[in-house]
Amino acid sequence: MASRCVTIIGTLVSHPCGQLASAICTQCSQPTCPRHLSGQKAGVCVTCSGEHVPAGTAMAVTFEEMLAFTDTELAAFEQRRETSLHTYDS
Secondary structure, three states: OOEEOOEEEEOOOOOOOOEEOOEOOOOOEEEEOOHHHHOOOOOEEHHHHOOOOOOOOOOOOHHHHHHOHHHHHHHHHHHHOOOOOOOOOO
């Protein structure tokens, strides 16, 4: 099962990155995507290395990466609620 990058990103609203992780940071043991791996320290995330990813940096995501859901995410899509939209009997 693929894990997702948990590096916190976002200028206005902070949130986990969520891209497919390619490695586990050797310092904090968090899953990290290629974009958030340090360019200065091998196997370390940008948070632990003290590097900063510029907010305006373009990020290329392939179609396959957008559709690469984990088993947990797919199971959430499959859930169906058996509730009525009506609040009264007609």
